[in-house]
Structure formats: structure tokens, C-alpha cells
Amino acid sequence: MKKGSSLFAIFLVATVVICLGELLMAEAVTCSVTELASCAAAIISSEPPSSTCCAKLKEQKPCLCGYFKDPSLGPYIKSPNAKKVAKTCGVPTPKC
Template identity: 40%
Template sequence: MGSSKAVVCALAFVLLLAAETAAGASCDATALSPCVGAIMLGGAVTPGCCARLKAQQGCLCQYARNPSYAGYVGSPRAQGVVQACGLPKPKENI
């Protein structure tokens, strides 16, 4: 049952990312989908994930301020992914 909850959470995260795309044309949160496994399930951080994070780096603080994403962005796994990709930690209260 635990793995099905993880899949549901991962799918919910992807749907939230899709909703962000409609809200902000310059920031495409769906581009971060290669990072879902690492953030939601603790999987390996892939080069594709890091490339997408770097491309969206200017949007990370916006995502951190968004109440729909703040919990994901501030999670220990997400912070680990950001660190593994060599990016600065997004600040939620900018």
C-alpha cells in the first residue's frame, strides 16, 4: 500500500506542476518532471533532472513562494536534489 501512496503523490505533484504552467508562461514547472522520482520517491538524481533544474533556476524561488509547491520545494528530498545539482537553495520568503 505504501508504494501506491507514493505513486499517487507523484502523480499529484505532476498535476500541480501542470497547473503552474497555466499560471506562469515563462516558468514551465512541468519541465521539472524528470525530478519527480528523486523528489517524491528518493530516487537517483539524474543528469536530465539537473539540466531541467538549471534551466528553471530563475523560477525556483517563485515555486518556493507558491503555497501549492512550498512543501515540495522545502522538503528535505527536494533540497537534496537542488544541492546534488549544484544550485543554491531557493528561499521561500523572498
């Protein structure tokens, strides 16, 4: 096998492994808005989010677009305070 072909094969395998790893991580998350209950006080009262809130928000990151699109959850998730909490926790607003 030529050196160029070997490098391409290694690159291809590495890319597939990385993509599968991200896919499996995304599938491992169970989307449940109740997981974000620890963020309620921060969203409602503008108090700083707890470390538990930030951890749960990061865990639920793959689910946020679904929450944004849900007519009953969207107004809460899209609120200025919710965006502030997400920013404080280092979770970017998803582009859905």
C-alpha cells in the same frame, strides 16, 4: 579623454553588458513547474537525480523563488528530498 576617465567608461560599459546579458538570460526562461517532472522520482523516492533533472533544475533556477512562494508547490519544493536533489545537482537553495 584622460586615462582614468577611459578606464571608468570601459568598466561602466562592461558592467552594463554583463547585467543586460544576465537579464536577457533570465527572461529567456519560461517558468513552468512541469519542466521539473524529470525530478519527481528523485524527490519522491530519494533516488539520485538524473542528468535531465539536473539540467532542467539549472534551467529553471530563475523561477525557483516563484515556486517556493506558491502555496500549492512550496511544500514539495521545500521538502528535504527536493533540497537534497538541488544540492546533488549543484543548484543552491535561493534566498527569497
